[in-house]
Amino acid sequence: MLKAPRGTMDILPKNAARWHFLEDTFKKICYSYGYQEIRTPIIEQTELFQRGVGESTDVIEKEMYSFQDRGGRSISLRPEGTAPVARAYIEHKMYNLPQPVKMYYYGPMFRYDRPQAGRYRQFYQLGVEALGAADPAIDAEVIMLAREFFLEIGLDDLVLQLNSVGCPECRLSYREKLVSFFQQHEQSLCSDCQRRLMQNPLRLLDCKKEKCGFIAQKAPVIKDHLCLSCREHFDSLLHSLDALKVPYELNTQLVRGLDYYTKTAFEFIEGSHKSQNSLGGGGRYDCLVETYGGPATPGIGVALGVERILMALESKNIEEKLPENAGIFVAVAEHSLSNIRWELVYALRRKGFYVDTDFLGHRSLRSQLKTANKKGFPYLIIIGPDEVKRGNITLRNMKSGSQEEVSMEKLSVYLSSLMGERPEEGC
Numbered sequence: 410m411l412k413a414p415r416g417t418m419d420i421l422p423k424n425a426a427r428w429h430f431l432e433d434t435f436k437k438i439c440y441s442y443g444y445q446e447i448r449t450p451i452i453e454q455t456e457l458f459q460r461g462v463g464e465s466t467d468v469i470e471k472e473m474y475s476f477q478d479r480g481g482r483s484i485s486l487r488p489e490g491t492a493p494v495a496r497a498y499i500e501h502k503m504y505n506l507p508q509p510v511k512m513y514y515y516g517p518m519f520r521y522d523r524p525q526a527g528r529y530r531q532f533y534q535l536g537v538e539a540l541g542a543a544d545p546a547i548d549a550e551v552i553m554l555a556r557e558f559f560l561e562i563g564l565d566d567l568v569l570q571l572n573s574v575g576c577p578e579c580r581l582s583y584r585e586k587l588v589s590f591f592q593q594h595e596q597s598l599c600s601d602c603q604r605r606l607m608q609n610p611l612r613l614l615d616c617k618k619e620k621c622g623f624i625a626q627k628a629p630v631i632k633d634h635l636c637l638s639c640r641e642h643f644d645s646l647l648h649s650l651d652a653l654k655v656p657y658e659l660n661t662q663l664v665r666g667l668d669y670y671t672k673t674a675f676e677f678i679e680g681s682h683k684s685q686n687s688l689g690g691g692g693r694y695d696c697l698v699e700t701y702g703g704p705a706t707p708g709i710g711v712a713l714g715v716e717r718i719l720m721a722l723e724s725k726n727i728e729e730k731l732p733e734n735a736g737i738f739v740a741v742a743e744h745s746l747s748n749i750r751w752e753l754v755y756a757l758r759r760k761g762f763y764v765d766t767d768f769l770g771h772r773s774l775r776s777q778l779k780t781a782n783k784k785g786f787p788y789l790i791i792i793g794p795d796e797v798k799r800g801n802i803t804l805r806n807m808k809s810g811s812q813e814e815v816s817m818e819k820l821s822v823y824l825s826s827l828m829g830e831r832p833e834e835g836c
């Protein structure tokens with residue numbers, strides 16, 4: 410039997426409403442914060458991620474879906490959304506717009522990772538990026554936006570972890586300290602860490618292997634090596650968060666898995682100590698745009714993992730505010746009345762009502778009613794020969810069981826008064 414590829418899943422119609430709930434809530438919050446949607450391609454040149462995310466990260470070394478297209482170009486499915494947004498910022502000369510340019514996105518990302526609960530090969534992110542502002546106030550805004558989203562959907566006990574990973578300047582001296590520390594433990598490190606030690610020692614702080622994690626706990630922390638500008642930036646962010654009464658934890662071990670970060674790095678962690686507990690993460694990337702040949706442009710953003718958020722909601726038994734079926738099912742008592750049915754169905758749909766009917770051949774009225782009931786329609790229209798002669802239909806309230814005859818001409822106005830909507834007059 411053919412199945413969805415390992416690490417991917419179908420979002421079935423019965424679950425789609427939960428996804429819409431998250432997307433709609435996210436869009437609403439982005440709108441109120443002044444972020445506008447950007448949609449970038451799902452495929453990009455492989456080089457975009459190699460240069461931006463970093464050659465020696467797990468994402469690039471092990472997790473990219475890369476292939477040659479028929480023109481011989483190396484193309485990759487996007488593993489994340491920040492590098493494409495930075496590319497689009499340069500390509501469309503958004504640096505000429507009033508700064509910062511604030512954008513949001515949502516869509517699938519791809520990483521060839523070992524699938525497990527909360528870790529997929531295709532997963533969805535909701536993300537924002539603000540490019541063109543160096544002020545720590547925008548770091549606070551991005552964190553507030555993500556926090557507001559989590560609070561709005563009912564996840565009020567996530568822990569915000571914060572760190573500063575410094576800038577290329579403060580990393581010069583820190584790098585030396587790190588290398589000499591890890592060299593003392595070289596034989597105990599995993600082969601990836603041994604290889605990355607000289608190339609990119611900061612990555613060793615992010616190794617998921619237990620033995621490396623144990624060693625990394627005692628490594629020198631960047632906090633003690635921040636330059637004045639990074640120190641002031643971080644202090645100012647903490648000050649803003651304190652003023653906004655946003656609780657946070659400082660985590661000097663937090664370096665994040667992508668190389669483009671500078672200064673602020675943060676994650677929203679689920680309190681429980683399960684392994685995939687980061688529901689979202691982000692940070693500042695002040696050198697990324699320049700890396701791609703654009704003008705020096707600071708940036709900051711965050712991305713939230715939809716599957717993990719849904720799992721967290723489920724484990725807390727939080728009911729999303731899902732829309733109820735607010736529709737109308739149209740049934741015909743006799744097949745000869747079918748033309749009237751189609752006219753009515755399409756006319757009501759044009760008025761904006763959610764209308765459905767039976768497509769399983771000439772079924773009895775009883776079977777049609779059963780279907781309407783199973784699908785949870787609150788209203789049922791029955792087209793019967795006697796009512797039609799009077800220019801009417803029967804409208805049944807499925808909850809109360811009460812029914813009444815309503816003129817076809819006034820039907821849409823009557824329905825909108827019943828359902829609290831006001832589509833145009835006449836049907």
Ligand code: HAM
Nearest residue numbers: 489491528529532687688689690691692710711712714
């Ligand atoms: P990231 O930490 O790699 O950051 O991913 C962000 C979130 O995506 C994670 O916290 C997690 O919830 C979700 N996620 C990551 N990988 C998987 C996976 N394999 N399966 C399921 N969910 C996953 C970024 O991607 C950065 N682009 C975030 C950012 C935006 N930084 C600045 N701007």
